[in-house]
Amino acid sequence: MPARTVLRPGAANSGRGTGTFDVCTDMPGLLEGFDGGPPLRRSGDGAGVGARESRPRVVEAQALTPFGQDTFATGARAAFEYGWLASVGMTHITGSGASRRTVVVTGGGTGIGRATARAFAAEGAEVLIVGRTGRSLAATAAGHPGIRTLTADLTAPGAAEHIAAAAMESWGRIDVLVHNAAAVLPEPAGSLTRDAAWRQVETNLLAPLLLTRAALGGLEAAGGTVVGVGTAATLGRRAFPGLSLYGATKVALDFLVRTWAVELAPRGIRAVGVAPGETDTGIGERMGWSAEEIARHQEQAAARTPSGRVGRPEDVAWWIVRMARPEAGYASGTVVAVDGAASVV
Numbered sequence: 001m002p003a004r005t006v007l008r009p010g011a012a013n014s015g016r017g018t019g020t021f022d023v024c025t026d027m028p029g030l031l032e033g034f035d036g037g038p039p040l041r042r043s044g045d046g047a048g049v050g051a052r053e054s055r056p057r058v059v060e061a062q063a064l065t066p067f068g069q070d071t072f073a074t075g076a077r078a079a080f081e082y083g084w085l086a087s088v089g090m091t092h093i094t095g096s097g098a099s100r101r102t103v104v105v106t107g108g109g110t111g112i113g114r115a116t117a118r119a120f121a122a123e124g125a126e127v128l129i130v131g132r133t134g135r136s137l138a139a140t141a142a143g144h145p146g147i148r149t150l151t152a153d154l155t156a157p158g159a160a161e162h163i164a165a166a167a168m169e170s171w172g173r174i175d176v177l178v179h180n181a182a183a184v185l186p187e188p189a190g191s192l193t194r195d196a197a198w199r200q201v202e203t204n205l206l207a208p209l210l211l212t213r214a215a216l217g218g219l220e221a222a223g224g225t226v227v228g229v230g231t232a233a234t235l236g237r238r239a240f241p242g243l244s245l246y247g248a249t250k251v252a253l254d255f256l257v258r259t260w261a262v263e264l265a266p267r268g269i270r271a272v273g274v275a276p277g278e279t280d281t282g283i284g285e286r287m288g289w290s291a292e293e294i295a296r297h298q299e300q301a302a303a304r305t306p307s308g309r310v311g312r313p314e315d316v317a318w319w320i321v322r323m324a325r326p327e328a329g330y331a332s333g334t335v336v337a338v339d340g341a342a343s344v345v
Helices: 030-036 082-087 111-122 134-141 159-171 194-222 244-263 291-304 313-323
Strands: 005-007 020-025 059-063 102-106 126-131 147-151 176-179 225-229 270-276 335-338
Touching (some): 102 159, 111 126, 111 134, 111 176, 134 147, 194 244
Parallel strands (some): 126 147, 225 270
């Protein structure tokens, strides 16, 4: 019976000449046999998907077993030719795990965005982080060669198209688009200004809408996933005093996630949401709170949370990465609360 070999080309299509593949096979010993095979020849000259090349290309094979069927050593080096693969029964080319996937994260300079970018990069993904401040983006990328930075104001005219074009020029596809950037301007209804309201609407609602539209070609090419990062504070029938406009934009983002899940399903695109509870993202410092104010706020938040603590950015990033995996492919249109059960009490 021919072997079923599942391969996903990664950076081989991004112009680097060397790529990482995820390999899952039901023929014991097949992966080890790759070492002795002839060199790989494939379409693609390093200038993008679909170009032609005749020279051999060596790839890094990673044996992943998302379905738990077989286990091989991770990171075995393989050199093989498409004709040889056909002779052993290659039947399908697809993706598995996060290895060499392509990910765009907005608001990647701090907090949840930083933790998410690093979590994807740690699993082998190529990550583009976007934000207004180059210094904070550089701090996120430091020590993580899989992370690239793009300084941009998401609310500026043409920003969505610029970001999507940068990703497509590098990778030719977008596997995951994470809408994490947000503007939070606490003001009660009686003093909320038009400028403060519009800034939050632009950043939290219009920017995700326009960037998703601009990225549809890349997402469709990858069978990708859109992730909206909302807030557990607005789930159900809860109010959000002092943050009415911010909360309203996050409710709207959850609605977009549900609607995109239906609208974009025929194009092979999923949409999911992750709703963090109280999380120590450093926003207090950025809003000018004193250390005492931050400590008092977190103590009160922990007391309201059944888990007895506030969240860490890594808690939320873990769920974003998992919800974006191909193995989570049957989940779409849902919003997962990551809040220590605070939203259900």
